[in-house]
Amino acid sequence: MWEYTDKVMDLFYNPRNQGTITEKGEGQAITTGEVGSIACGDALRLHLKVDEKTEIILDARFQTFGCASAIASSSALTELLVGKTLDEALSLTNKEIADFLGGLPEEKMHCSVMGQEALEAAIFNYRGIPLDNHEDDEGALICRCFGVTDSRIRRIVL
Amino acid sequence: MRDCIYLDNNATTQIDEEVLGAMMPYLTLYYGNPSSMHTFGGQVGKAVKTAREQVASLLGAEPSEIIFTSCGTEGDNAAIRAALTAQPNKRHIITTEVEHPAVLNLCRHLEKQGYTVTYLGVDSQGRLDLDEVQASITGGTALVTIMYANNETGVVFPIEQVGALAKEYGALFHVDAVQAVGKIPLDMSSSTIDMLTLSGHKVHGPKGIGALYVRKGTRFRPFMVGGHQERGRRAGTENVPGIVALGKACELAESHLANISHERQLRDYLETSILTLIPDTVVNGSTKERLPNTTNIGFKYIEGEAILLSMNQYGICASSGSACTSGSLEPSHVLRAMGLPYSVLHGSIRFSLSRYTTQDEIDRVIEVLPDTIARLRSLSPFSSD
Amino acid sequence: MRDCIYLDNNATTQIDEEVLGAMMPYLTLYYGNPSSMHTFGGQVGKAVKTAREQVASLLGAEPSEIIFTSCGTEGDNAAIRAALTAQPNKRHIITTEVEHPAVLNLCRHLEKQGYTVTYLGVDSQGRLDLDEVQASITGGTALVTIMYANNETGVVFPIEQVGALAKEYGALFHVDAVQAVGKIPLDMSSSTIDMLTLSGHKVHGPKGIGALYVRKGTRFRPFMVGGHQERGRRAGTENVPGIVALGKACELAESHLANISHERQLRDYLETSILTLIPDTVVNGSTKERLPNTTNIGFKYIEGEAILLSMNQYGICASSGSACTSGSLEPSHVLRAMGLPYSVLHGSIRFSLSRYTTQDEIDRVIEVLPDTIARLRSLSPFSSD
Ligand SMILES: Cc1ncc(COP(=O)(O)O)c(C=O)c1O
Ligand SMILES: Cc1ncc(COP(=O)(O)O)c(C=O)c1O
Ligand code: FES
Ligand code: FES
Numbered sequence: 001m002w003e004y005t006d007k008v009m010d011l012f013y014n015p016r017n018q019g020t021i022t023e024k025g026e027g028q029a030i031t032t033g034e035v036g037s038i039a040c041g042d043a044l045r046l047h048l049k050v051d052e053k054t055e056i057i058l059d060a061r062f063q064t065f066g067c068a069s070a071i072a073s074s075s076a077l078t079e080l081l082v083g084k085t086l087d088e089a090l091s092l093t094n095k096e097i098a099d100f101l102g103g104l105p106e107e108k109m110h111c112s113v114m115g116q117e118a119l120e121a122a123i124f125n126y127r128g129i130p131l132d133n134h135e136d137d138e139g140a141l142i143c144r145c146f147g148v149t150d151s152r153i154r155r156i157v158l
Numbered sequence: 159m160r161d162c163i164y165l166d167n168n169a170t171t172q173i174d175e176e177v178l179g180a181m182m183p184y185l186t187l188y189y190g191n192p193s194s195m196h197t198f199g200g201q202v203g204k205a206v207k208t209a210r211e212q213v214a215s216l217l218g219a220e221p222s223e224i225i226f227t228s229c230g231t232e233g234d235n236a237a238i239r240a241a242l243t244a245q246p247n248k249r250h251i252i253t254t255e256v257e258h259p260a261v262l263n264l265c266r267h268l269e270k271q272g273y274t275v276t277y278l279g280v281d282s283q284g285r286l287d288l289d290e291v292q293a294s295i296t297g298g299t300a301l302v303t304i305m306y307a308n309n310e311t312g313v314v315f316p317i318e319q320v321g322a323l324a325k326e327y328g329a330l331f332h333v334d335a336v337q338a339v340g341k342i343p344l345d346m347s348s349s350t351i352d353m354l355t356l357s358g359h360k361v362h363g364p365k366g367i368g369a370l371y372v373r374k375g376t377r378f379r380p381f382m383v384g385g386h387q388e389r390g391r392r393a394g395t396e397n398v399p400g401i402v403a404l405g406k407a408c409e410l411a412e413s414h415l416a417n418i419s420h421e422r423q424l425r426d427y428l429e430t431s432i433l434t435l436i437p438d439t440v441v442n443g444s445t446k447e448r449l450p451n452t453t454n455i456g457f458k459y460i461e462g463e464a465i466l467l468s469m470n471q472y473g474i475c476a477s478s479g480s481a482c483t484s485g486s487l488e489p490s491h492v493l494r495a496m497g498l499p500y501s502v503l504h505g506s507i508r509f510s511l512s513r514y515t516t517q518d519e520i521d522r523v524i525e526v527l528p529d530t531i532a533r534l535r536s537l538s539p540f541s542s543d
Numbered sequence: 544m545r546d547c548i549y550l551d552n553n554a555t556t557q558i559d560e561e562v563l564g565a566m567m568p569y570l571t572l573y574y575g576n577p578s579s580m581h582t583f584g585g586q587v588g589k590a591v592k593t594a595r596e597q598v599a600s601l602l603g604a605e606p607s608e609i610i611f612t613s614c615g616t617e618g619d620n621a622a623i624r625a626a627l628t629a630q631p632n633k634r635h636i637i638t639t640e641v642e643h644p645a646v647l648n649l650c651r652h653l654e655k656q657g658y659t660v661t662y663l664g665v666d667s668q669g670r671l672d673l674d675e676v677q678a679s680i681t682g683g684t685a686l687v688t689i690m691y692a693n694n695e696t697g698v699v700f701p702i703e704q705v706g707a708l709a710k711e712y713g714a715l716f717h718v719d720a721v722q723a724v725g726k727i728p729l730d731m732s733s734s735t736i737d738m739l740t741l742s743g744h745k746v747h748g749p750k751g752i753g754a755l756y757v758r759k760g761t762r763f764r765p766f767m768v769g770g771h772q773e774r775g776r777r778a779g780t781e782n783v784p785g786i787v788a789l790g791k792a793c794e795l796a797e798s799h800l801a802n803i804s805h806e807r808q809l810r811d812y813l814e815t816s817i818l819t820l821i822p823d824t825v826v827n828g829s830t831k832e833r834l835p836n837t838t839n840i841g842f843k844y845i846e847g848e849a850i851l852l853s854m855n856q857y858g859i860c861a862s863s864g865s866a867c868t869s870g871s872l873e874p875s876h877v878l879r880a881m882g883l884p885y886s887v888l889h890g891s892i893r894f895s896l897s898r899y900t901t902q903d904e905i906d907r908v909i910e911v912l913p914d915t916i917a918r919l920r921s922l923s924p925f926s927s928d
Contacts (some may be wrong), residue, residue, distance in 0.1 A: 012467060018537050038540055039500040041461060041489060045539040063539035065504075067463040071537060170576040170780060178570060185563060185749060191555040196851060196860040198547050228613030228751065231769040231779035260769030260778060267768050359780060364570060366613065366751045366782025383652050384616040384645030393645060394616035395555060395744055397751025477579055 004068060005102035012068040017078035019061045021047040028052060033122025035114055042066030042111070044074055046118040048081070050126060055086040062118075069104055069111040076100045077115035086123050092116065163474045163519045167360075168309050168337060168452060168510035173403070174362040174410055181364070181403035192396050193387060202398050209405025213369050216408040217354065218345035225370045225391045226401050230336040230357030231260040233370040234303075236381035236392070237353040238264055241301040241330040242273070244377035248300035252329070254278040254286065254315075255495040257305055261334055262491070265303075278304075283444035284313040284496050291323050299329040306338035306354075310492040310508055311443030312452025314342065321350025330376070336360055336368075340411035341418060341449050352376050358400065362512070363407030367400030414513055421511045422450035424520050428509060429453045431524045436531050442493060442506055451511040454493075456502035460534040462489075465507055468530045474523055476509050501540070548859045548904045552745075553694050553722060553837060553895035558788070559747040559795055566749070566788035577781050578772060587783050594790025598754050601793040602739065603730035610755045610776045611786050615721040615742030616645040618755040619688075621766035621777070622738040623649055626686040626715040627658070629762035633685035637714070639663040639671065639700075640880040642690055646719055647876070650688075663689075668829035669698035669881050676708050684714040691723035691739075695877040695893055696828030697837030699727065706735025715761070721745055721753075725796035726803060726834050737761050743785065747897070748792030752785030799898055806896045807835035809905050813894060814838045816909045821916050827878060827891055836896040839878075841887035842916055844925040847874075850892055853915045859908055861894050886925070 004012075021030050029050045036043030042065060049059035060078035064071050076097050081089055094112040098104045104112060124131055164172065184205060190198040192206050210221040217224075227233045238261065242251075253265050255277045265275045276294040278286060286304070295302070302324040307314045317333060324331040332353040335344065340361040346354065353376065358367040372378050372391070384393030433439050438458040457465060462478030469476060478490070489503045498506075509523075549557065569590060577588040595606040602609075612618045623646065627636075638650050640662045650660045661679040663671060671689070680687070687709040692699045702718060709716040717738040720729065725746040731739065738761065743752040757763050757776070769778030818824050823843040842850060847863030854861060863875065874888045883891075894908075 009467075012464070013471060015537060034539070037500075038459070038504070041500075041504040043539055063537060065459065065538045065540055066461050068467045070461075071464060166576070166579060169579050170574060172574045173570055185558055189555060189557045189744075190860070191551070194551060194554050194860070194862055196551065196855045196862075198549070198551075198860045228617070228782070229779035231767055232613070234769065235767055235778075258769070259771075263770075263778070264768040357780070359574075364782075364784060365780055366785045382616055382620055383649040384619065384643070385648075386644075393620075393648070394614035395742070395750055397613070397749075399749060400751045475575070475579070 003105055007100075007102040008069055008072040008104070011072035011075040011101070015071055015075040017059075017061050017075060018063070020063065021049050021059055021061050024049055028058065029126065031122050031126035033118045033120065033125055035117045035121060036065070038065060042070050042114060044070065044114050044118045046074070046077070046115075046122050048122050048126070050086065057081045057084050057086065057089060066114070067108070067111065069101075069108040070114060072101055073097050073104070073112045073115045077119065081119070086126070089119060090123055092119065163472075163522060165474065165476045165509040165511060165515065165519075165523070167512040168312075168508065169477055170359045170365065171362045171512055172514060173364055174407060176410060177363055177403045177406045180406035181399040184399040184402050188398070192398060193385070205402050206396060206398060209401045212405035212409045213356075216339070216344070216412045217371055218347045218349075219371050220374065222389075223346070223371055223374055225372060225388050226396065226404070227368040227370050227392060228366055228397065229368045230258075230334070230355055230360070232381070233355030233357070233368050234258070234260040234332075234334055235264055236370055237332045237355060237372075238268075238301065238303055239381050240372075240378045241303075241332060241353070242268070243379045244330070245300045248298050248329075250274045250276070250296065250299045252276045252278065252291065252294055252299055252302045252304075254280065254304050256280055256284065256308055256310075256492045257303075258309055258334060258336070261303055261305070280313075280495050282496050282498070284308060284311045284442070284492070285444050285447070286315050286320070288316060288319055288323070291320055295323055295327045295329065297327055299324075299327055301330045301332060303332040303334070306333050306335040307342065307449045308443070308492060309337045310490055311454045311496075312337070312449035312510075313443045314338070314447040314449065316447075318350055325350055337449060340408075340414070341421075341451055343415055346371060346373070358404040358407060361407045361411045363404045364400055367397055367404045369404060417513070418450050420513060421515065424515055424517065425451055425453050425509070425511050428511075428520045428523060429455070432527065435524065435528050440502060442496065442498060442502065452508065454506055454508045456498065457505040457507065457531055458501045459538050459540040460505045460531065462505055462507060464534050465505065465531070468534060469527070472522070472526045472530075474526070476507050478507055548857075548907060550859065550861045550894040550896060550900065550904075550908070552897040552900075553697075553893065554862055555744045555750065556747045556897055557899060558749055559792060561795060562748055562788045562791045565791035566784040569784040569787050573783070577783060578770070590787050591781060591783060594786045597790035597794045598741075601724065601729070601797045602756055603732045603734075604756050605759065607774075608731070608756055608759055610757060610773050611781065611789070612753040612755050612777060613751055613782065614753045615643075615719070615740055615745070617766070618740030618742070618753050619643070619645040619717075619719055620649055621755055622717045622740060622757075623653075623686065623688055624766050625757075625763045626688075626717060626738070627653070628764045629715070630685045633683050633714075635659045635661070635681065635684045637661045637663065637676065637679055637684055637687045637689075639665065639689050641665055641669065641693055641695075641877045642688070643694055643719060643721065646688055646690070665698075665880050667881050667883070669693060669696045669827070669877070670829050670832070671700050671705070673701065673704055673708070676705055680708055680712045680714065682712055684709075684712055686715045686717060688717040688719070691718050691720040692727065692834045693828070693877060694722045695875055696839045696881075697722070697834035697895075698828045699723070699832040699834065701832075703735055710735055722834060725793075725799070726806075726836055728800055731756060731758065743789040743792060746792045746796045748789045749785055752782055752789045754789060802898070803835050805898060806900065809900055809902065810836055810838050810894070810896050813896075813905045813908060814840070817912065820909065820913050825887060827881065827883065827887065837893065839891055839893045841883065842890040842892065843886045844923050845890045845916065845919040847890055847892060849919050850890065850916070853919060854912070857907070857911045857915075859911070861892050863892055
């Protein structure tokens with residue numbers, strides 16, 4: 001049995017900001033980022049509403065297919081994003097997501113990486129930057145889900 | 159956790175009160191070593207003898223054909239090693255892709271030591287193809303080792319047909335019956351099985367005890383080497399309380415076999431209700447040849463751990479995959495071998511009942527499960543696709 | 544058998560009431576599988592963790608260095624096999640002639656598989672000769688496996704000196720401490736020992752549980768292959784009640800170590816009284832380096848089984864040789880290795896005390912034993928010689 005923190009369990013049972021964003025006002029843009037697939041066993045679709053002038057994230061929503069920590073990580077991510085500029089958001093690490101949750105079991109750290117990657121995808125989509133699919137990563141696959149490797153997690157965590 | 163609705167009986171079971179009653183004196187007063195000379199040890203020896211008879215009776219075997227072990231895994235390891243040692247010139251093993259890790263990982267290990275292993279596949283219903291057995295078996299096959307019933311799906315294999323083929327080619331035949339014992343009547347006296355594994359904690363006995371049936375006349379070398387306990391076939395001071403408990407558990411299991419429809423009815427009710435009330439659900443594995451207590455259900459578009467933890471909130475205990483693999487992130491090797499689609503693979507839950515399961519408990523599951531599944535689906539990016 | 548004067552604690556011991564109390568909830572309420580996902584299984588996981596810490600504490604080890612096994616025999620088998628697998632190019636083992644069958648018979652078995660085994664002898668006091676160790680060890684020695692203390696005589700070996708030699712030659716060092724644990728303070732953190740075996744039922748825990756200490760960094764391949772329990776080092780559903788019980792037993796043993804003089808005083812009193820009151824008696828084994836609870840006494844000119852059965856009449860339980868071999872007619876291999884004269888060899892009795900042994904019980908033994916021995920001697924053709 002995984003040792004989940006109370007915060008993880010709370011956000012799993014009562015996730016904040018689930019769903020999609022469809023409405024936007026003037027001067028606002030909606031962007032999405034998606035990682036993972038059903039084949040892998042986890043996937044996250046992140047929706048952001050961005051103020052085009054200030055690049056401030058006004059709203060963040062998620063849809064997640066995955067385990068309890070994937071759902072909690074997604075919820076945490078959306079809470080951390082609102083109010084940040086895109087540049088500030090880009091510097092968000094998966095460790096901050098994990099910290100927000102009071103920690104994740106080591107085997108589950110990649111669930112938080114998924115959030116960080118979906119964020120990157122959403123912002124790159126918004127800015128029209130092509131997505132790099134991390135194929136250069138070395139090390140054993142520890143989550144087949146979307147090619148996150150050991151070394152990448154370590155890099156991101158450290 | 160009195161309020162737990164325990165539907166994880168293929169992982170482990172509750173000790174029956176009578177079993178506990180039978181073992182208690184051997185945890186307290188009668189602590190002697192059955193191998194000792196003094197009466198104090200000797201009394202204990204008699205209790206071990208009775209237990210051996212009880213286990214033998216459930217299997218339709220003779221007491222001398224029963225070796226007590228510490229668990230199902232030990233039984234599997236001991237049987238497979240013994241079969242290979244007895245036939246040093248044969249280097250081929252036949253097993254299936256859906257065995258418990260106790261057999262599967264040992265076979266993988268033996269491959270590294272120069273054995274050739276055929277892993278029989280299963281169809282999308284989890285069933286074996288006898289033609290595949292026939293096609294792979296040769297005179298050089300030392301051992302056919304397959305499970306009686308699968309722990310994840312409950313699917314029961316055509317044991318005697320496989321055994322007949324094994325006999326025809328002179329291979330030894332071992333059956334991991336950890337999940338079948340107590341749920342299906344077994345009779346070794348009319349069987350093709352040479353060795354059969356069972357585990358105490360799956361039949362309302364305690365953890366830490368199991369047994370291996372070895373047909374009279376089968377050459378057997380001990381896995382655990384040391385003292386001459388179990389007539390030289392399993393060294394180590396006998397786990398007397400465990401043995402006595404296993405004996406009683408087998409006696410109770412034998413008499414309960416007549417009422418096994420209790421589990422079957424509740425299981426069927428649970429299964430039908432889920433399929434009816436919750437959209438996008440499927441039963442994994444053949445429903446024809448199946449253990450009466452088990453159903454494995456795929457909830458499409460959501461993930462198993464999330465389902466388990468949500469049910470856990472309501473005190474409902476079930477599992478995804480076997481307990482042995484639930485610590486890992488891999489989807490079940492059994493469901494993968496069945497070639498299930500990904501939408502099902504990751505969201506499958508095993509419900510396994512016992513003679514203690516009640517109608518009220520199943521009603522409660524049926525009451526809370528639809529909303530639980532709906533909530534998780536509302537979080538998923540796929541369900542609306 | 545409440546009235547039994549139980550002086551056979553090296554064969555097996557009574558479960559301590561506190562130990563029983565600790566394990567009971569895990570035989571009744573908390574039956575979950577610690578590998579399961581649900582809280583019900585998870586709770587049980589915590590109890591296993593505590594038990595691991597308790598065992599580690601008694602040994603001065605880290606919890607991650609403890610692997611739970613089913614008995615001492617399994618620990619010995621697992622350690623010896625693992626040591627050999629880890630060093631496939633080294634084919635030499637050093638052990639002693641006086642090991643328990645769990646080690647001795649396994650070594651004999653390994654000889655048939657191409658290993659060379661040196662069986663170190665002992666002197667007439669049951670002591671090892673370090674020069675012999677030095678003379679037999681080479682760079683090709685995979686493993687030195689010796690017991691901490693002998694189960695029949697209680698003689699304690701110079702473990703750290705042997706271990707230092709093992710280290711010097713790059714051999715792994717396994718110690719069967721089944722009889723030493725709880726009777727002698729142990730501290731793995733300052734020891735040369737790589738692996739150490741213990742057994743629950745020798746330390747007022749239940750039968751069916753044991754542990755193997757494996758020093759951090761030691762390459763270890765599981766003996767029992769299967770699921771990933773015990774961090775992949777011992778497959779099989781954890782014997783939770785047994786594990787919890789062993790933890791408590793180790794905790795109690797640790798605190799009792801300060802009062803071990805209880806056993807020593809009673810043992811010395813028993814020994815001195817026998818030697819004084821009964822002619823033609825000798826103590827077998829060195830009385831210097833010896834377990835505090837054990838005395839092995841040779842009653843010349845009469846036969847062990849007859850003595851045991853006569854004592855049994857008075858409700859006194861002791862043993863001749865180890866329980867494992869007591870079903871055989873052979874005199875003890877330990878006493879034979881010591882080269883004792885035949886007159887002693889066949890009439891030797893081991894008295895092994897515990898923290899439950901009382902002065903009254905010893906008094907009673909001293910009261911009845913002289914007449915018992917005299918009666919048997921009056922039947923013997925040799926005693927009048
Ligand atoms: C020194 C020694 N080693 C090993 C064992 C075997 O332990 P177990 O009976 O728990 O397998 C015993 C006791 O029987 C023993 O005294
Ligand atoms: C089919 C099957 N075989 C073997 C085992 C192993 O039994 P044990 O956990 O008693 O070692 C299990 C259960 O875990 C099982 O379901
Ligand atoms: S996202 Fe949690 S296990 Fe892969
Ligand atoms: S006379 Fe009884 S054992 Fe030899």
